[in-house]
Every structure is written in C-alpha cells, then in structure tokens.
Amino acid sequence: MIEDKPGSAGARLIILYPAATLVIFFVVPFGIMLAVSFFQREPGGFYTTEFSIENYLNLFTALFGRVLAFSVFISAFCAAVCVAAGFPFTYLVTRMRRRAQVIWLVILVSVLSLSAVIVAFAWSLLLSQTAGVSNLLVWLGLMEKPVSWSPGFWALTCGMCYIAFPYTVLVLYPPLSRLDPHLPEAAQTLGAGPLVTFFTVIVGSMRSAIVATLIMVFAFTLGTYLIPQILGRPQHWTLSVLITDEAIYRSNLPFAAAMSVFFMVVSLALVGLTMLIGRQKGPVTR
C-alpha cells in the first residue's frame, strides 16, 4: 500500500483536485497581488496595468514609518508579556493530570477561536465606565468614581495579549510536554529549590523554544487588525489597519498590495528565522 511513486494515472488523479485548488486559489492570488503592487490605481475601479515601482517608493513616508514602528513595538511588547506569563503557565499545565490539561486546553482553544471583533467588544465593556472593573474598585473603596479606560494604549495591550496568550500557550505546549520529567527531579535531588530549578534547568533547556515562540507570537500579533481599531486610538493603528484602510476606504489596491508584499517579506523572514532556531534543538527532550 505504501509506495514510492503512484503507479497508475488513476492514482495521480487523487492529487489533481487538491493541487489544482491550492494553485488556482492560493498561488495565483499571490501572483496577482504581486503584479498589482507594480500597477497604478484607477479611480472608481481597481487598477490599470501600467508598470511602475512608484508604490514601493511611496513606502518611504513618515506615516508608513511611524505605523510600522508602532506595530513592531506593540507586537514585541505583547509577545514579551505573553511569553513571560505563558511559559510558567504552560509548564504548570503540562504537569497536571490529563483531565485537567484537557479542560485548560478547551478554555484556551475556545478563547483563541473567538473573533477579534468579539474580543475587542468584550474588553471595551470590561474597561468601560458603566460595566467595567473600575466599578469594582469604587465598590472596594480604592477609587472615587468609575472611569473609562478604553480606548487607549493599555486597553489595546490587554486585547492583544488576550488573543496572543492562548496562542503562546499552544505553541509552547508541545515542547514543554516533551520535556523529560527526570530533569527537574534530578535538579531537586541535587538540592535546588523549585524556583531555582524552574529558572535554571527548565528555562535553560527550553531556550531555543522560548526564542522561537517569541518570534511566532510577535508575527501573530503583527497580524491583528480589528483590536487596534476598537481598543486603540488612531495613533495606535497597526500596519494591518493601514493596509485595509488603503485597499477598502481609499480604494488604492496597488499601494495596499505593495505594503502587503513588504509585510509578507518581513513575515516570511520571521518564519524562516523560527525554523532555523527550531533546527538547533538540544537533546533534552523525551
């Protein structure tokens, strides 16, 4: 049954349908987008096929630079927060009984699957004046009157971390559950306390997984589009918002395509970097 090559033409037919759909609906769209990025906008329509590199030259503007810098900053910040909290959390989950692990995973996957619209709406309510946490603080006597904390930088950070945290845990889950349980035991036999063991042995042996996760979460948060629009102010808009704005509201598809191509190159470089780090994994896995 398992062969090196499909023997008959009939066997090759099986792959024809998935191959055709993936090429037509995924490779071709990217090709068109790449081509469009060199075209010119047509007022009232989509684009005209005049070749120019003007769209790429237009990337070097102050607005694009500022948006790019902010996107990189907020994504890096959220990735750092999520990995710092997610790593010890994932470690604790992998040491639980299987039943408890499944319950945590169900919660995390459910949160991760939620639409960004819903996450942003939920957080704007949680930070609002009428239904938000500030009411709780007033009730506890810590504040005088309820206030609204959304939109703003910290509201945006909360929303982005809310979707990035489950992602972080799910990325860290496989390497941490493969970690040899004898390793921390050995450290403790040799006299290390639980916290010392955690920071030296476990964090130490997972260094490459941590770096790979940081990059992946960074790339993931770079892609968020709706949360900056709802929980942030205009100065908090990210590259994804700018691209959509350009494509839909300014109907400048060629310029949006040029930004996307640039964004794609950056993302692919990040993915490549992650894979490179993944290769150099240490021997400390089960």
Added chain:
Amino acid sequence: MTRTLRHVFLALVLLFLLSPIVVVGGVSLNEKKSLYFPPQGLSLAWYVELFTQEDWLVPIENSMVIATLSSLAALSIALPLAYFLWRYRVFYARALFMLGIAPFMLPPVITALGFLSFWATVGLYGEMAATIVSHAIFFVTLPLVTISLGFESIDREIVEAAETMGADSRAVFRTVVLPMVRSYMVSGYAFCFVLSLNEYIIAYMVSGFTVETLPIKIFNALRYGYTPVMASVTMFFVLLAALIFGLIGRFGDLPRLMGALTPESRNT
C-alpha cells in the same frame, strides 16, 4: 509557599481569560437597553431579539452557510492530499502540504488582500461563493494537519493484513483507512467551522459590503453605539466554541491535536 504561589498564578490566568466573558454575559442579561454590570433586572430579551430580528438573522444565516460549506470544501481538499501524502513518498506531495499550511503562517491581512486582488480580477468580488472558496483555502490547514495525524496513527500492519487477504486499494480505504481517520476528519471540520464563523478580515475584504457575516455585522453595529444584543451575540459565539471544543476534548485527543496544530512541532 510555592504551592500557594502556583494556585494564585493559575487563578490569575483564569481571571484574565474569563472576566471579559463574565462581564459580557452579565451585560447581555440587562432588562433595559443599557450596559450595566452587574445587570439591572434580568431578562433574556436580547437573546430573543438576536434570533427574531431580521437584521441579525440574515448575518447569522450567511455565517452558517459560509462556515458549513467552506469547511466541507476544505475537508474535500485536505482528505485526498493527506491520503496521497500518506501513501506515496513523493516530493510534490510534500510541497503541496507546505502550500496547504502556508495561509496559516502569514498575517491574515496579506492573504485577504491576495484574495481581494484575485476575485476583483476574476469578477466575483462581492459574491458569497468567493467568501466560501477563500475560507476553504485559508482554513485548509486545519483539516490537513488533523487528517494527516489520523493517517499517521494507522498501524501499517493492519493495512498489510487486509491486502494479504485480498482487499484492493479501494476496499482497504473503505474498510480500514476511512473508519480510522473519521474522528480526525470530524475534528478538522469542527476547527474549520468555528474559525470560519469567527473570521472577519477575509470575509470583509472579499465581499464585506454585500454579504454581511456575523462578525462584520457586529463590527458595523459597534460604530452606531453599543447595545446588549452585541453582548448576547458574543455569548452565542463563546458558548458555541466552548461546546464544540468541549466535545472534541471529551471524545477526541485534544493534547495530541494541539501538538500537531502548532507550527513548532512541524519541524521535527
């Protein structure tokens, strides 16, 4: 000391994950059209409105149709590809597999713009069919990865035994392979369905102005002010996701699926 620390930490994470949902749940029960938490008066009127008002029913129907059909299409692409990849060790099958997981590795806005350029060029921009096909391609990663996992778990000796007893490829597929990968197909479909239901940016870019899906409807409604209906629709999404993933957790092998779905493990 560290034991208490551990419990406090886990409780804080749970608080962070659940408090937005608790507040939304509370707000959805308000009796009047206000957004108080704790709610003032208890009523399920906002859930009734969700399922009786035309302007919410249409997006619900659109989303359900798109999610159902696009997941089915994704499954139809993933199953033969995963089967071929399992049977034959050829490079182009591996290349197609990489192509199948690529949409998931890139920021969604890029894929969305690729689809927009494509459908605008082909002339189907704004059609529901375009959204269905785009979702099928974007989410094909999920059934592809889960079904491949299912194929890997088949004991090759059982296949050989069936062949020794005279079963041809088709009979082996029907009697041995299919029953063993069926649960992985169901998981892949369920993941695809829930994510398609929640997807915004692709649906919006491909046909957001003509085919309003539920997330697009919520976002449009947010601009005209918040109402408790949005809280009830949010709860609808949360409960649906919890139900479906709860079932996968109960009847499937979620820890193993998680290991396969995250990109980190694909290198090894």
